[in-house]
Amino acid sequence: MDYENRDEYIIKKYQQDEQIMVQLFVQWCINYQLNPAELYQRAYPQQLQSSVLTVAIDQADGEELDLSHETLLDVLQMFGNDDLAFVVSEEIEKLSKK
Template identity: 55%
Template sequence: MEFENRDEYIIKKYQQDEDTMIRLFVHWCLNHNLDPVALYTRAYPHQPTNEALLNVVEETKTDPAEIEVGTATMLEVLQIFGNDDLAFVVAEEAEKSKD
């Protein structure tokens, strides 16, 4: 029984961390006047719509808390979660905004 609780804890913790990553990504996009859904779709064109991403986007419309997310932080977080394609798109957009 203890093992099941540990597994449940690990799964729940990962889901919470993933939610945090999505929230950071959405705020990074908003800070740079970019559409998070469009960037995600550009990075993963063959994946179905990410419901968690859509939910966070909707939440930020009703509660637009201003959170400043640096590009370096965003890239690190995306890479930790294995979102290398999305990290590449974020890096491209960050480079464009430097011009």
């Protein structure tokens, strides 16, 4: 594999992994009746809503997937979404008080 193809492969793989991360975030929000767009906006108030997030919300089927809080936090942090992980942590704390 030459360098140009390798770089394209790495970028494409990262984008696919990012889509999975966003889908997991949206699914977690659905599981707990939370608005993923609202949480994203709280985490990143200066940014426009991500097109990847919009697509994931539109494609969400509402079927519950068993996804632990810790798994979601780990995935978000792995992708450097520390601000979103912080907002999710706040929501987890609220959920645990119910």
